[in-house]
Amino acid sequence: DQQVKQNSPSLSVQEGRISILNCDYTNSMFDYFLWYKKYPAEGPTFLISISSIKDKNEDGRFTVFLNKSAKHLSLHIVPSQPGDSAVYFCAVPGGGADGLTFGKGTHLIIQP
Amino acid sequence: EPEVTQTPSHQVTQMGQEVILRCVPISNHLYFYWYRQILGQxxxxxxxxxxxxxxxxxxxxxxxxxVERPDGSNFTLKIRSTKLEDSAMYFCATQDGNSNQPQHFGDGTRLSIL
Incomplete structure (x- = not known):
């Protein structure tokens, strides 16, 4: 039962271009969504989040879009930089003390 | 920026042995979590x-x-009798108690069961 799906295991983007990472979810009751970034041998690092009352949240080069009717969110990175090469996870909380449910991740590779 | 600290970074243990993984949460955080990531998953x-x-x-x-918090600072995960399938990265995470704030993760302990 995958509550959060990231259907692209990997994505290759040229430096300077836009990277778009996608995530689909199944439960319309989710009200908060997060993106984490993970480098090898490190823990996940929080990147950006969005509440279900919004459809867009922007932080510098990173923008998350939420389409509630489609149960879809996307992370846009522009312009992409070499340091953005990492695995990106979308995640949803269960609420309160509940743990996060992660997608399988998308490995983003920024090519020079 | 405050960090979640995990020790050891790598633990190698014989199957059937007990292991304790340790985490020092961010000081004002109230919620603590353990996660694992099996290789490739x-x-x-x-x-x-x-x-x-x-x-x-x-x-x-x-x-x-x-799990326990024996001394008010460390947060530990104990596996009593390890199995081969327990081999994974184990991540500790903490949160300040505001449900709209993110969980902050440590860099993990790589547990290898032989």
Whole structure:
């Protein structure tokens, strides 16, 4: 039962271009969504989040879009930089003390 | 920026032995979590801990696992009798108690069961 799906295991983007990472979810009751970034041998690092009352949240080069009717969110990175090469996870909380449910991740590779 | 600290970074243990993984949470955080990531798989929730007791646990967190906060600072995960399939990265995470704030993760302990 995958509550959060990231259907692209990997994505290759040229430096300077836009990277778009996608995530689909199944439960319309989710009200908060997060993106984490993970480098090898490190823990996940929080990147950006969005509440279900919004459809867009922007932080510098990173923008998350939420389409509630489609149960879809996307992370846009522009312009992409070499340091953005990492695995990106979308995640949803269960609420309160509940743990996060992660997608399988998308490995983003920024090519020079 | 405050960090979640995990020790050891790598633990190698014989099957059947007990292991204790340690985490020092961010000081003002109230909620503590353990996750694991088996090689090539996604990060999976194990257990959450609040006010000195387990709040929620997943199906993975069976009787072989336990958590405690023995001294008010460290937060530990104990696996009583390790199995080969326990080999994974184990991540500790903490949160300040505001449900709209993110969980902050440590860099993990790589557990290798021989």
């Amino acid at each position: 996604k990060v999976e929730f194990l257990v959450s801990f609040y006010n000195n007791e387990i709040s929620e646990k997943s199906e993975i967190f069976d009787d072989q696992f336990s």
